[in-house]
Amino acid sequence: MYVSAWPSDGLARTTSLTRQRAIGRVAFSAQYFSGYTKPGRISESGSMRVRMPRHDGKGLEAVLVNTAGGIACGDHFSIAVAAGPDAFVTVATPAAEKVYRSDGPVAEVSVDLTLGPGSRMDWMPQETLLFDQARLARKLCAAMPDDASLSVFEAVVFGRAARREVITDGLFEDRWRIQRGGRLIYADTLKLSGPISELLARPSVAGGRHALATFLHVAPDAEARLEEARQYLVSTDECEAAASAWNGMLAVRFCAAGVEALRRSACPFLVSFRHAPLPRVWLS
Amino acid sequence: MADRSSDLQAVLPLFAWLSPSYPVGSFAYSHTLEWAVEVGDVTRDDSLIAWLTDFMTLGAGRTDAILLCHAWRASAMGDRTMLREVNDLALALSPSAELHLETSQQGRSFLDATLAAWPTPGLMDIESEVAFPVSVGMAAAAHGIPLPVTVQAYLFALVQTLVSAAIRLAPIGQTAGTRVTAAMGAVVREVAGVAERLSLDDVGGATFRADLGSFHHENQYTRLFRS
Numbered sequence: 374m375y376v377s378a379w380p381s382d383g384l385a386r387t388t389s390l391t392r393q394r395a396i397g398r399v400a401f402s403a404q405y406f407s408g409y410t411k412p413g414r415i416s417e418s419g420s421m422r423v424r425m426p427r428h429d430g431k432g433l434e435a436v437l438v439n440t441a442g443g444i445a446c447g448d449h450f451s452i453a454v455a456a457g458p459d460a461f462v463t464v465a466t467p468a469a470e471k472v473y474r475s476d477g478p479v480a481e482v483s484v485d486l487t488l489g490p491g492s493r494m495d496w497m498p499q500e501t502l503l504f505d506q507a508r509l510a511r512k513l514c515a516a517m518p519d520d521a522s523l524s525v526f527e528a529v530v531f532g533r534a535a536r537r538e539v540i541t542d543g544l545f546e547d548r549w550r551i552q553r554g555g556r557l558i559y560a561d562t563l564k565l566s567g568p569i570s571e572l573l574a575r576p577s578v579a580g581g582r583h584a585l586a587t588f589l590h591v592a593p594d595a596e597a598r599l600e601e602a603r604q605y606l607v608s609t610d611e612c613e614a615a616a617s618a619w620n621g622m623l624a625v626r627f628c629a630a631g632v633e634a635l636r637r638s639a640c641p642f643l644v645s646f647r648h649a650p651l652p653r654v655w656l657s
Numbered sequence: 658m659a660d661r662s663s664d665l666q667a668v669l670p671l672f673a674w675l676s677p678s679y680p681v682g683s684f685a686y687s688h689t690l691e692w693a694v695e696v697g698d699v700t701r702d703d704s705l706i707a708w709l710t711d712f713m714t715l716g717a718g719r720t721d722a723i724l725l726c727h728a729w730r731a732s733a734m735g736d737r738t739m740l741r742e743v744n745d746l747a748l749a750l751s752p753s754a755e756l757h758l759e760t761s762q763q764g765r766s767f768l769d770a771t772l773a774a775w776p777t778p779g780l781m782d783i784e785s786e787v788a789f790p791v792s793v794g795m796a797a798a799a800h801g802i803p804l805p806v807t808v809q810a811y812l813f814a815l816v817q818t819l820v821s822a823a824i825r826l827a828p829i830g831q832t833a834g835t836r837v838t839a840a841m842g843a844v845v846r847e848v849a850g851v852a853e854r855l856s857l858d859d860v861g862g863a864t865f866r867a868d869l870g871s872f873h874h875e876n877q878y879t880r881l882f883r884s
Contacts, residue, residue: 546861551749560749562861576698577711577867585865608873615872619754626752626869 395441397421400453403433403462405492410460421450428653432461436654437498439470444482446475446508453485456492456521465652466498469530469632474506479544481510486525488517493524493592497643497652500528500584500632503569508544515551519621520593523551526643528586530632531569540569551591559589559622579628582613584635586627588643595623598646605645612638667802668810670775674767674796675814677821681766681789683814686759687822687882688717692870694826695877702833705823706840708867709816713844716864718815720750721790722808722852723860728794729804737781740795746857747788752868755875755884761786768792775800808849816841825881 397419404413410433412425420441428434437452444450456462472480488494496513503509517523529545532538544566551559563585565572573579590598599618602625606614612629625642629635644651673679690708693699699708712718724747731739751757764787771792772782779799783791790811797807820838823829829837871884 548861557745557749560746560860561752563863563865564861565863572715572863575707575711575715576693576704577708577716577864579866580698582866603876613866613869613873615869615876617753617755617872617875619751619757624753624872626865626872628866628869 395420395445395448395450397439397441397448397450398452399423399437400455401435402455402457403435403460403492404457405459405461410456410462413455413457421452426653430649432463432493434652435462435464436652437464437466439466443471443473444480444509445473446480447478448480450481451483451485453487454494454496455487456489456494458489459491460489461493463495463497463652465654467654469500469502470498472501472503472507472509474504475508476506477508479508479510482512484511484513486513486515486517486523488515488521488523490518491520492517493522495524495526495647497524497526497655499655500530500586500635502530502632503532503540503543503545505532505538505540506542507540510544510546510548512548513550515591517551517553517591519554522590522592522594524588524590524592524647525549526586526588526639528584528627528632528635528639530584530635531565531573532583534583534631542567543569545569549589551589553591553621558620559591561587580613582628582630584627584629584632586629586635586639588625588627588639588646590623590646591621593621595621598623602642602646605642607638609638614638614642664803667800668806670800671797671802671807671810674771674793675810677818679767680770681763683763683818684821685882686763686818686884687826688712688756688759688815688819688884689867689870689874690819690822691826691880691882691884692874692877693867694823694828696870696873699823700828702829702837705820705829705837709819709837709841710844711864711867712819713812713816713841713848716862716867717756718812719848719852720860720862721815722812722848723855723857724750724788725790725794725808725811726804726853726855727857728791729798729807732779732781732795732798735779735781740781740783740791743857744783744787744791746860747791748786750860753871753875755871756868759884760788760790764789764792768796771796804853805849808852809845812845812849813842816845822882
Protein backbone atom coordinates (compact mmCIF):
# COMPACT_ATOMS: atom_id res chain seq x y z
CA MET A 374 0.00 0.00 0.00
CA TYR A 375 1.20 3.43 -0.84
CA VAL A 376 0.44 6.83 0.50
CA SER A 377 -0.23 9.16 -2.36
CA ALA A 378 0.42 12.79 -1.50
CA TRP A 379 2.69 15.63 -2.30
CA PRO A 380 5.73 15.57 -0.07
CA SER A 381 5.09 19.21 0.82
CA ASP A 382 1.57 18.56 2.08
CA GLY A 383 1.28 18.75 5.83
CA LEU A 384 1.21 15.04 6.35
CA ALA A 385 0.13 13.69 9.68
CA ARG A 386 2.67 11.33 11.18
CA THR A 387 2.16 8.06 9.37
CA THR A 388 5.13 6.16 10.59
CA SER A 389 3.29 2.85 10.52
CA LEU A 390 2.96 3.04 6.73
CA THR A 391 5.75 2.55 4.27
CA ARG A 392 6.28 5.82 2.49
CA GLN A 393 7.08 6.04 -1.18
CA ARG A 394 10.71 7.04 -1.51
CA ALA A 395 12.39 8.32 -4.60
CA ILE A 396 15.61 6.58 -5.48
CA GLY A 397 17.52 7.84 -8.45
CA ARG A 398 20.87 7.15 -9.90
CA VAL A 399 22.68 8.49 -12.90
CA ALA A 400 26.17 7.69 -14.08
CA PHE A 401 27.86 8.88 -17.23
CA SER A 402 31.23 9.54 -18.73
CA ALA A 403 32.58 12.12 -21.11
CA GLN A 404 35.18 11.20 -23.71
CA TYR A 405 37.43 13.37 -25.82
CA PHE A 406 37.64 12.68 -29.57
CA SER A 407 39.56 14.90 -32.00
CA GLY A 408 38.79 18.26 -30.50
CA TYR A 409 35.37 17.51 -29.01
CA THR A 410 34.00 15.94 -25.87
CA LYS A 411 31.20 13.46 -26.42
CA PRO A 412 29.11 11.39 -24.05
CA GLY A 413 30.35 7.88 -23.36
CA ARG A 414 28.32 5.34 -21.45
CA ILE A 415 25.20 6.62 -19.71
CA SER A 416 23.13 4.76 -17.16
CA GLU A 417 20.02 6.14 -15.54
CA SER A 418 17.58 4.70 -13.06
CA GLY A 419 14.69 5.93 -10.96
CA SER A 420 13.91 9.59 -11.04
CA MET A 421 17.31 10.87 -12.20
CA ARG A 422 17.97 11.66 -15.83
CA VAL A 423 20.79 13.33 -17.71
CA ARG A 424 20.30 15.36 -20.88
CA MET A 425 23.02 16.72 -23.12
CA PRO A 426 21.64 19.53 -25.23
CA ARG A 427 23.68 20.62 -28.22
CA HIS A 428 25.66 23.75 -27.67
CA ASP A 429 28.39 25.63 -29.42
CA GLY A 430 31.32 25.15 -27.07
CA LYS A 431 33.89 22.40 -27.33
CA GLY A 432 33.04 20.82 -24.04
CA LEU A 433 30.08 18.68 -23.15
CA GLU A 434 27.28 20.34 -21.19
CA ALA A 435 25.30 17.81 -19.17
CA VAL A 436 22.04 18.66 -17.45
CA LEU A 437 20.87 16.57 -14.53
CA VAL A 438 17.12 16.35 -14.19
CA ASN A 439 15.35 15.08 -11.09
CA THR A 440 11.94 14.04 -12.39
CA ALA A 441 10.68 13.62 -8.84
CA GLY A 442 10.55 17.41 -8.72
CA GLY A 443 12.44 17.90 -5.52
CA ILE A 444 13.84 15.94 -2.62
CA ALA A 445 11.62 14.58 0.12
CA CYS A 446 12.45 12.75 3.31
CA GLY A 447 14.33 9.54 2.86
CA ASP A 448 14.98 10.04 -0.85
CA HIS A 449 18.30 8.83 -2.09
CA PHE A 450 20.04 10.14 -5.17
CA SER A 451 23.45 9.32 -6.50
CA ILE A 452 25.34 10.85 -9.35
CA ALA A 453 28.62 9.68 -10.84
CA VAL A 454 30.43 11.60 -13.53
CA ALA A 455 33.71 10.58 -15.13
CA ALA A 456 35.76 12.72 -17.48
CA GLY A 457 38.13 10.75 -19.69
CA PRO A 458 41.62 11.99 -20.63
CA ASP A 459 41.50 15.58 -21.95
CA ALA A 460 37.69 15.69 -21.83
CA PHE A 461 35.86 18.87 -20.74
CA VAL A 462 32.48 18.45 -19.14
CA THR A 463 30.20 20.90 -17.38
CA VAL A 464 27.38 19.53 -15.23
CA ALA A 465 24.42 21.72 -14.30
CA THR A 466 20.81 21.47 -13.15
CA PRO A 467 17.80 23.19 -14.75
CA ALA A 468 16.42 24.74 -11.55
CA ALA A 469 16.95 25.13 -7.84
CA GLU A 470 16.58 21.79 -6.05
CA LYS A 471 13.93 21.99 -3.36
CA VAL A 472 14.27 19.95 -0.21
CA TYR A 473 10.89 19.49 1.45
CA ARG A 474 10.03 19.01 5.09
CA SER A 475 10.74 15.61 6.55
CA ASP A 476 9.10 13.94 9.50
CA GLY A 477 12.33 12.22 10.37
CA PRO A 478 14.26 10.41 7.66
CA VAL A 479 17.26 12.15 6.16
CA ALA A 480 17.40 12.50 2.38
CA GLU A 481 20.78 11.65 0.89
CA VAL A 482 22.52 12.89 -2.21
CA SER A 483 25.91 11.55 -3.15
CA VAL A 484 28.07 12.83 -5.95
CA ASP A 485 31.18 11.12 -7.26
CA LEU A 486 33.39 12.95 -9.71
CA THR A 487 36.32 11.22 -11.40
CA LEU A 488 38.74 13.13 -13.60
CA GLY A 489 41.22 11.67 -16.07
CA PRO A 490 44.61 13.14 -17.03
CA GLY A 491 44.35 16.59 -18.59
CA SER A 492 40.58 16.71 -18.17
CA ARG A 493 38.41 19.53 -16.90
CA MET A 494 35.18 19.22 -15.00
CA ASP A 495 32.92 22.05 -13.85
CA TRP A 496 30.28 20.96 -11.36
CA MET A 497 27.71 23.76 -11.39
CA PRO A 498 24.29 22.82 -10.09
CA GLN A 499 21.86 25.60 -9.22
CA GLU A 500 21.03 26.34 -5.59
CA THR A 501 19.64 23.87 -3.12
CA LEU A 502 16.63 25.34 -1.29
CA LEU A 503 15.81 23.98 2.14
CA PHE A 504 12.28 24.23 3.49
CA ASP A 505 11.54 24.28 7.20
CA GLN A 506 12.09 20.84 8.74
CA ALA A 507 14.01 19.59 5.71
CA ARG A 508 16.69 17.02 6.41
CA LEU A 509 19.44 16.56 3.84
CA ALA A 510 22.87 14.96 3.93
CA ARG A 511 24.94 15.55 0.84
CA LYS A 512 28.31 14.09 -0.01
CA LEU A 513 30.60 15.16 -2.82
CA CYS A 514 33.73 13.12 -3.54
CA ALA A 515 36.18 13.91 -6.30
CA ALA A 516 39.31 12.10 -7.43
CA MET A 517 41.68 13.75 -9.87
CA PRO A 518 45.27 13.60 -11.10
CA ASP A 519 47.64 16.55 -10.65
CA ASP A 520 47.17 17.94 -14.13
CA ALA A 521 43.36 17.95 -14.24
CA SER A 522 41.17 20.94 -13.50
CA LEU A 523 38.11 20.79 -11.27
CA SER A 524 35.71 23.60 -10.44
CA VAL A 525 32.88 23.07 -8.00
CA PHE A 526 30.18 25.58 -7.15
CA GLU A 527 27.49 24.74 -4.62
CA ALA A 528 24.98 27.10 -3.09
CA VAL A 529 22.39 26.54 -0.41
CA VAL A 530 19.49 28.78 0.56
CA PHE A 531 17.74 28.30 3.89
CA GLY A 532 13.99 28.92 3.82
CA ARG A 533 11.67 30.40 1.19
CA ALA A 534 12.26 34.13 1.16
CA ALA A 535 8.81 35.12 -0.16
CA ARG A 536 7.12 33.74 2.92
CA ARG A 537 9.98 34.69 5.26
CA GLU A 538 10.23 31.06 6.20
CA VAL A 539 12.02 30.33 9.45
CA ILE A 540 13.78 26.99 9.83
CA THR A 541 12.84 26.02 13.35
CA ASP A 542 14.24 22.55 12.96
CA GLY A 543 16.19 20.86 10.22
CA LEU A 544 19.40 19.25 9.12
CA PHE A 545 21.82 20.26 6.42
CA GLU A 546 25.07 18.40 6.12
CA ASP A 547 27.34 19.03 3.16
CA ARG A 548 30.49 16.94 3.04
CA TRP A 549 33.22 17.53 0.46
CA ARG A 550 36.25 15.30 0.05
CA ILE A 551 38.67 15.94 -2.79
CA GLN A 552 41.64 13.75 -3.60
CA ARG A 553 44.42 14.77 -5.93
CA GLY A 554 47.05 12.27 -6.96
CA GLY A 555 45.61 9.79 -4.45
CA ARG A 556 45.91 12.16 -1.49
CA LEU A 557 43.15 13.98 0.35
CA ILE A 558 43.74 17.71 -0.23
CA TYR A 559 40.43 19.34 0.61
CA ALA A 560 37.86 18.31 3.18
CA ASP A 561 34.96 20.34 4.42
CA THR A 562 31.82 19.39 6.29
CA LEU A 563 29.29 22.13 6.79
CA LYS A 564 26.75 20.94 9.29
CA LEU A 565 23.75 22.88 10.51
CA SER A 566 21.46 20.96 12.76
CA GLY A 567 18.38 21.91 14.78
CA PRO A 568 17.10 25.50 14.82
CA ILE A 569 18.95 26.48 11.64
CA SER A 570 17.60 30.04 11.40
CA GLU A 571 18.78 30.74 14.96
CA LEU A 572 22.20 29.35 14.10
CA LEU A 573 22.41 31.47 10.94
CA ALA A 574 21.79 34.57 13.05
CA ARG A 575 25.09 34.04 14.88
CA PRO A 576 27.95 36.18 13.52
CA SER A 577 30.30 33.18 13.17
CA VAL A 578 27.75 31.18 11.18
CA ALA A 579 26.14 33.63 8.76
CA GLY A 580 25.42 36.88 10.60
CA GLY A 581 21.69 36.64 9.85
CA ARG A 582 22.13 35.86 6.16
CA HIS A 583 20.35 32.97 4.46
CA ALA A 584 22.36 31.95 1.41
CA LEU A 585 25.80 30.35 1.49
CA ALA A 586 27.94 29.29 -1.42
CA THR A 587 31.40 27.90 -1.98
CA PHE A 588 33.38 27.85 -5.19
CA LEU A 589 36.46 25.66 -5.28
CA HIS A 590 38.93 25.51 -8.16
CA VAL A 591 41.61 22.82 -8.07
CA ALA A 592 44.03 23.09 -10.94
CA PRO A 593 47.71 23.66 -11.71
CA ASP A 594 46.95 27.37 -12.27
CA ALA A 595 44.72 27.81 -9.21
CA GLU A 596 47.08 29.77 -6.98
CA ALA A 597 48.33 31.95 -9.81
CA ARG A 598 44.77 33.13 -10.41
CA LEU A 599 44.13 34.53 -6.93
CA GLU A 600 44.58 38.21 -7.80
CA GLU A 601 42.46 37.77 -10.91
CA ALA A 602 39.70 36.12 -8.85
CA ARG A 603 39.77 39.03 -6.39
CA GLN A 604 39.20 41.48 -9.22
CA TYR A 605 35.91 39.78 -10.00
CA LEU A 606 34.67 39.88 -6.41
CA VAL A 607 32.97 42.74 -4.63
CA SER A 608 32.17 42.15 -0.99
CA THR A 609 29.09 44.05 0.12
CA ASP A 610 26.88 43.95 3.16
CA GLU A 611 24.21 42.01 1.25
CA CYS A 612 26.77 39.51 -0.03
CA GLU A 613 30.12 39.08 1.65
CA ALA A 614 32.58 37.37 -0.66
CA ALA A 615 36.32 36.72 -0.66
CA ALA A 616 38.93 34.39 -2.12
CA SER A 617 41.90 32.45 -0.79
CA ALA A 618 44.41 30.20 -2.52
CA TRP A 619 46.87 27.61 -1.22
CA ASN A 620 48.22 24.18 -2.07
CA GLY A 621 47.09 24.24 -5.71
CA MET A 622 43.55 25.31 -4.84
CA LEU A 623 41.51 28.47 -4.95
CA ALA A 624 38.41 28.86 -2.80
CA VAL A 625 35.76 31.55 -2.81
CA ARG A 626 33.01 31.86 -0.27
CA PHE A 627 29.81 33.85 -0.52
CA CYS A 628 27.56 34.68 2.43
CA ALA A 629 24.47 36.48 1.13
CA ALA A 630 21.21 37.91 2.45
CA GLY A 631 19.25 35.78 0.01
CA VAL A 632 19.33 34.05 -3.32
CA GLU A 633 19.06 37.25 -5.40
CA ALA A 634 21.94 38.88 -3.59
CA LEU A 635 23.95 35.70 -3.99
CA ARG A 636 23.30 35.55 -7.73
CA ARG A 637 24.13 39.23 -8.22
CA SER A 638 27.57 38.53 -6.77
CA ALA A 639 28.30 34.93 -7.79
CA CYS A 640 27.05 34.88 -11.39
CA PRO A 641 29.34 37.65 -12.71
CA PHE A 642 32.22 36.06 -10.81
CA LEU A 643 31.59 32.63 -12.36
CA VAL A 644 31.31 34.09 -15.88
CA SER A 645 34.54 36.06 -15.53
CA PHE A 646 36.57 33.44 -13.74
CA ARG A 647 35.55 30.56 -16.00
CA HIS A 648 35.92 32.73 -19.13
CA ALA A 649 32.62 31.20 -20.23
CA PRO A 650 28.94 31.98 -20.02
CA LEU A 651 26.88 30.31 -17.34
CA PRO A 652 25.48 26.91 -18.27
CA ARG A 653 22.53 27.60 -20.55
CA VAL A 654 20.04 25.96 -18.23
CA TRP A 655 20.88 28.50 -15.53
CA LEU A 656 19.37 31.22 -17.65
CA SER A 657 16.17 29.56 -18.82
CA MET B 658 48.02 8.11 46.37
CA ALA B 659 51.01 6.77 44.47
CA ASP B 660 48.89 6.55 41.32
CA ARG B 661 47.77 10.13 41.64
CA SER B 662 51.27 11.48 41.99
CA SER B 663 52.48 9.52 38.96
CA ASP B 664 49.47 10.86 37.02
CA LEU B 665 50.49 14.36 37.98
CA GLN B 666 54.04 13.73 36.92
CA ALA B 667 52.80 12.41 33.56
CA VAL B 668 50.74 15.55 32.99
CA LEU B 669 53.56 18.00 33.72
CA PRO B 670 54.98 18.19 30.14
CA LEU B 671 51.67 19.69 28.97
CA PHE B 672 52.40 22.79 31.03
CA ALA B 673 55.59 23.30 29.05
CA TRP B 674 54.23 22.30 25.66
CA LEU B 675 51.15 24.47 25.81
CA SER B 676 52.76 27.49 27.45
CA PRO B 677 53.38 30.62 25.37
CA SER B 678 57.13 30.09 25.85
CA TYR B 679 57.14 26.86 23.84
CA PRO B 680 58.64 27.73 20.43
CA VAL B 681 55.49 27.25 18.39
CA GLY B 682 54.57 30.85 17.70
CA SER B 683 50.94 30.67 18.79
CA PHE B 684 51.07 34.39 19.61
CA ALA B 685 51.14 35.12 15.87
CA TYR B 686 47.71 33.66 15.13
CA SER B 687 44.21 34.91 15.87
CA HIS B 688 42.19 32.28 13.98
CA THR B 689 40.09 34.97 12.25
CA LEU B 690 39.47 36.91 15.48
CA GLU B 691 41.37 39.91 14.12
CA TRP B 692 38.85 40.20 11.27
CA ALA B 693 35.91 39.65 13.64
CA VAL B 694 37.16 42.61 15.71
CA GLU B 695 37.74 44.70 12.56
CA VAL B 696 34.11 44.27 11.39
CA GLY B 697 32.64 44.73 14.85
CA ASP B 698 31.49 41.17 15.52
CA VAL B 699 33.60 41.10 18.68
CA THR B 700 33.53 44.32 20.67
CA ARG B 701 33.28 43.40 24.36
CA ASP B 702 33.70 40.48 26.73
CA ASP B 703 30.17 39.15 26.08
CA SER B 704 30.59 39.08 22.30
CA LEU B 705 34.05 37.53 22.77
CA ILE B 706 32.53 34.75 24.87
CA ALA B 707 29.87 34.16 22.19
CA TRP B 708 32.54 34.08 19.48
CA LEU B 709 34.76 31.69 21.47
CA THR B 710 31.79 29.47 22.26
CA ASP B 711 30.96 29.15 18.56
CA PHE B 712 34.63 28.50 17.82
CA MET B 713 34.57 25.70 20.42
CA THR B 714 31.19 24.11 19.78
CA LEU B 715 30.58 24.77 16.06
CA GLY B 716 34.05 25.38 14.70
CA ALA B 717 37.71 24.50 14.80
CA GLY B 718 37.81 23.84 18.55
CA ARG B 719 35.52 20.84 18.30
CA THR B 720 37.18 19.66 15.08
CA ASP B 721 40.68 19.94 16.55
CA ALA B 722 39.53 18.03 19.64
CA ILE B 723 38.27 15.12 17.53
CA LEU B 724 41.45 15.08 15.45
CA LEU B 725 43.65 15.20 18.56
CA CYS B 726 41.82 12.22 20.08
CA HIS B 727 42.34 10.13 16.95
CA ALA B 728 45.99 11.13 16.63
CA TRP B 729 46.52 10.27 20.31
CA ARG B 730 45.03 6.78 19.81
CA ALA B 731 46.91 6.15 16.55
CA SER B 732 50.15 7.15 18.23
CA ALA B 733 49.42 5.06 21.35
CA MET B 734 48.86 2.03 19.11
CA GLY B 735 51.86 2.83 16.92
CA ASP B 736 49.54 2.84 13.91
CA ARG B 737 51.32 4.89 11.25
CA THR B 738 48.65 4.37 8.61
CA MET B 739 45.94 5.71 10.89
CA LEU B 740 48.16 8.59 11.96
CA ARG B 741 48.76 9.56 8.36
CA GLU B 742 45.04 9.39 7.62
CA VAL B 743 44.22 11.66 10.57
CA ASN B 744 46.96 14.09 9.62
CA ASP B 745 45.91 14.24 5.95
CA LEU B 746 42.33 14.95 7.02
CA ALA B 747 43.44 17.59 9.54
CA LEU B 748 45.47 19.45 6.92
CA ALA B 749 42.78 19.11 4.24
CA LEU B 750 40.17 20.58 6.59
CA SER B 751 41.86 24.00 6.53
CA PRO B 752 39.36 26.26 4.79
CA SER B 753 41.83 28.96 3.71
CA ALA B 754 45.51 29.75 3.15
CA GLU B 755 45.98 31.44 6.53
CA LEU B 756 44.23 28.74 8.52
CA HIS B 757 46.30 26.14 6.70
CA LEU B 758 49.44 28.04 7.70
CA GLU B 759 48.19 28.37 11.28
CA THR B 760 47.81 24.65 11.85
CA SER B 761 50.71 23.41 9.69
CA GLN B 762 53.34 25.86 10.94
CA GLN B 763 52.46 25.34 14.61
CA GLY B 764 52.21 21.59 14.09
CA ARG B 765 55.65 21.40 12.47
CA SER B 766 57.27 23.67 15.07
CA PHE B 767 55.68 21.75 17.92
CA LEU B 768 56.81 18.38 16.60
CA ASP B 769 60.35 19.58 15.86
CA ALA B 770 60.74 21.16 19.30
CA THR B 771 59.34 18.10 21.04
CA LEU B 772 61.47 15.64 19.07
CA ALA B 773 64.52 17.72 19.97
CA ALA B 774 63.84 18.40 23.65
CA TRP B 775 61.49 15.59 24.73
CA PRO B 776 62.50 12.61 22.60
CA THR B 777 61.00 9.24 23.35
CA PRO B 778 60.98 6.09 21.21
CA GLY B 779 57.19 6.23 20.96
CA LEU B 780 57.19 9.64 19.34
CA MET B 781 57.04 9.15 15.59
CA ASP B 782 58.08 11.82 13.14
CA ILE B 783 55.86 12.86 10.31
CA GLU B 784 57.80 14.05 7.34
CA SER B 785 56.32 17.01 5.51
CA GLU B 786 53.40 18.93 6.98
CA VAL B 787 51.73 18.09 10.25
CA ALA B 788 48.65 19.68 11.78
CA PHE B 789 48.87 21.21 15.27
CA PRO B 790 46.29 19.02 17.08
CA VAL B 791 47.85 15.93 15.50
CA SER B 792 51.35 16.74 16.74
CA VAL B 793 50.09 17.51 20.26
CA GLY B 794 48.06 14.28 20.34
CA MET B 795 51.04 12.24 19.13
CA ALA B 796 53.43 13.72 21.67
CA ALA B 797 51.02 13.27 24.57
CA ALA B 798 50.40 9.61 23.71
CA ALA B 799 54.13 8.95 23.36
CA HIS B 800 54.72 10.44 26.79
CA GLY B 801 51.88 8.48 28.39
CA ILE B 802 49.81 11.56 29.14
CA PRO B 803 46.16 10.55 29.49
CA LEU B 804 43.89 11.62 26.63
CA PRO B 805 41.16 13.43 28.65
CA VAL B 806 43.57 15.90 30.23
CA THR B 807 45.47 16.36 26.96
CA VAL B 808 42.42 17.35 24.96
CA GLN B 809 41.14 19.68 27.69
CA ALA B 810 44.55 21.32 28.07
CA TYR B 811 44.87 21.74 24.29
CA LEU B 812 41.46 23.43 24.00
CA PHE B 813 42.14 25.60 27.03
CA ALA B 814 45.44 26.68 25.47
CA LEU B 815 43.53 27.68 22.33
CA VAL B 816 41.20 29.78 24.47
CA GLN B 817 44.15 31.50 26.12
CA THR B 818 45.84 32.16 22.78
CA LEU B 819 42.67 33.78 21.47
CA VAL B 820 41.97 35.77 24.63
CA SER B 821 45.53 37.04 24.52
CA ALA B 822 44.92 38.05 20.89
CA ALA B 823 41.70 39.82 21.89
CA ILE B 824 43.56 41.79 24.55
CA ARG B 825 46.16 42.90 22.01
CA LEU B 826 43.40 43.80 19.55
CA ALA B 827 42.14 46.11 22.29
CA PRO B 828 38.43 45.54 22.71
CA ILE B 829 39.07 43.60 25.93
CA GLY B 830 41.11 44.61 28.96
CA GLN B 831 43.37 42.33 31.00
CA THR B 832 40.85 41.81 33.76
CA ALA B 833 37.97 41.09 31.42
CA GLY B 834 40.26 38.70 29.52
CA THR B 835 41.01 36.62 32.58
CA ARG B 836 37.29 36.46 33.37
CA VAL B 837 36.54 35.30 29.80
CA THR B 838 39.18 32.57 30.06
CA ALA B 839 37.70 31.30 33.31
CA ALA B 840 34.18 31.45 31.88
CA MET B 841 35.22 29.25 28.96
CA GLY B 842 36.27 26.40 31.26
CA ALA B 843 32.86 24.72 31.24
CA VAL B 844 32.63 24.84 27.42
CA VAL B 845 36.12 23.37 27.11
CA ARG B 846 35.26 20.46 29.41
CA GLU B 847 32.01 19.79 27.57
CA VAL B 848 33.56 19.83 24.08
CA ALA B 849 36.54 17.73 25.17
CA GLY B 850 34.32 15.14 26.82
CA VAL B 851 32.12 14.75 23.75
CA ALA B 852 35.04 14.69 21.30
CA GLU B 853 36.52 11.59 22.87
CA ARG B 854 33.47 9.60 21.79
CA LEU B 855 33.30 10.85 18.20
CA SER B 856 34.58 9.32 14.97
CA LEU B 857 36.48 11.14 12.22
CA ASP B 858 33.22 11.17 10.24
CA ASP B 859 31.71 13.39 12.93
CA VAL B 860 34.10 16.21 12.08
CA GLY B 861 32.10 19.12 10.79
CA GLY B 862 31.28 22.69 11.59
CA ALA B 863 28.98 25.62 11.02
CA THR B 864 31.32 28.62 11.35
CA PHE B 865 31.02 29.44 7.67
CA ARG B 866 31.20 33.21 8.09
CA ALA B 867 34.03 33.15 10.64
CA ASP B 868 36.03 31.06 8.17
CA LEU B 869 35.15 33.53 5.42
CA GLY B 870 36.67 36.14 7.73
CA SER B 871 40.04 34.47 7.25
CA PHE B 872 39.68 35.00 3.48
CA HIS B 873 39.00 38.69 4.12
CA HIS B 874 41.85 38.90 6.63
CA GLU B 875 44.38 38.25 3.84
CA ASN B 876 43.54 41.73 2.52
CA GLN B 877 43.00 43.50 5.84
CA TYR B 878 44.79 46.84 5.74
CA THR B 879 46.65 46.68 9.04
CA ARG B 880 47.29 43.34 10.64
CA LEU B 881 48.99 42.15 13.81
CA PHE B 882 48.36 38.47 13.20
CA ARG B 883 49.09 35.89 10.53
CA SER B 884 45.54 34.56 10.64
